[in-house]
Amino acid sequence: MPVPADAIADWPGWRLMHAIAARFVDWAVCSEGSSRSSALIRIGLAMLFWSRWAGELLLYMDQSPVGLFLAVNFFVATVLLFVGYHSRVAAVWTGAVGLTMYYYFGFQLGREPWTHHHAYLLAVAALLIALTPCGRSYSLDRYLSVMRAERTGVAPPAERGNLWGLRLIVLQLSVLYFFSAFDKSSYAFLSGARIEAIFLWYYAGSDYPAGLAWLATIVSVAVVALEYCLAFGLPFAATRRYLLLPGLAFHAIIYLTLPVYTFSATMVLLYLAYFDADAVDKVIARLQGIGLKEEIS
């Protein structure tokens, strides 16, 4: 007669759960791959930080000691992130600057719109990219390591690493989409009322346009449905192929119609984390003609 522990282990549901958990652990922290997609995100984040804040942080803008301290930290950290010198440290530094701007300057000192979603997302993305091998490609770190390898007569280090930081970015995006949809899953939003109010605020003023009601209702239901689909569908390759374009179009529309600052661009950049890093590497190789040469030869 089997002991209880064996009986549980033989239960088909338990084996299925065990297999799912094993796949999750593999996916989350055991997968290694090309560092190029992480590097592209690193470079893109540095550019988004500049796009969002560089103008506001020029040295003459706030000449107080704390303002100058923030500006110097911002520019040094983001330049290091962009060129990829001590890339992961630079990513932590940049993320810390972003969170300081969000929490201290935004919430404590009341500087707006530094408390908005786009600011938090940028800061968190910088911190998460620090958990990837983002400095092993397209970076000064890479250049220096190749030079070092040539001097010592060894092969240059592989452009690979553990991708758990990219997995956390995927999780962050899914959490964002899910809770954004969850918050909208109410009569107030699904009836179209909140979309109508947003439209009146930015476009129509206090004159309600004819025909807005049904359009707002359709858009509201579509937005909530799409956000739930993006939350659960984008992480999986089988559903991602159908959701990628709607997701990109969704962010493009938001960017064009509402003042979301860098939010849409950050989301689109972070979509790179959904793709298999080695597949991204192959696409880059093909674009550079490397794969083509190998196929011909």
Add this chain to the structure above:
Amino acid sequence: MADIVSVRIGAESAGRVSAGRLRFFAFMAIAAFMIAGPAAEQVFGVRTALLRSWTMFSAIGMGVIDASFEIRRPDGALVPLDRFEMLGAPRDGRLKRIESRDELASVIKRLCTAAGQGADIRVRARQATRGGWQIIHTDAENACAG
């Protein structure tokens, strides 16, 4: 889960086991923090600046007023009233968007003044709230009376 972590991460060399475990527990801790933020506000109603709730587009447009105005002609018929024309204000100016009840009251007062003594102006207005539209003015009575 612990045995799965051991088996999956234990496949690496002995020196890396602890790093793999550490990475897994860090992953779970960061994931928990990501979920805790929005769950705290949206599920448990705890509002704090420390946690991001991802309640997007929930504050934009709140307070805006959807208003329509009608004026009674001498023959007794109610016709739409163009507030911009009546007040000689630009359509893209401050009068375009009425953002509060006080602002609405001020617009009504100006319209009544411009229409003259004994004018009958009817106002239908509703205000955007987080729960949806809230009716704040009906056209049952003359807005210029009293």
